[in-house]
Amino acid sequence: MDYIIKAVLFIPFMGVVYFVVDYFKSILVNSFSSVPFSGALCQFGIFEGLSIFFTILIAGFLAKQALSFVK
Numbered sequence: 001m002d003y004i005i006k007a008v009l010f011i012p013f014m015g016v017v018y019f020v021v022d023y024f025k026s027i028l029v030n031s032f033s034s035v036p037f038s039g040a041l042c043q044f045g046i047f048e049g050l051s052i053f054f055t056i057l058i059a060g061f062l063a064k065q066a067l068s069f070v071k
Contacts, residue, residue: 006069007069010065010069013065014062014065017058017061018058021054021057021058025050025051025054028050029047029050032046032047
């Protein structure tokens with residue numbers, strides 16, 4: 001029964017985490033777009049790099065939470 005309660009709480013929690021990170025990522029991208037050399041940042045792939053970095057952070061956090069859930 002304890003696992004069912006944890007699973008029910010885990011799914012909305014990860015949804016909220018994804019929403020918050022996506023929200024802050026959009027704020028960060030909007031603030032970078034006002035930089036005068038944002039065209040150069042796009043050419044060098046800085047925005048895609050930030051997106052990949054945040055994706056890795058979220059996936060690592062999800063894996064850590066899933067492993068602690070199983071324990």
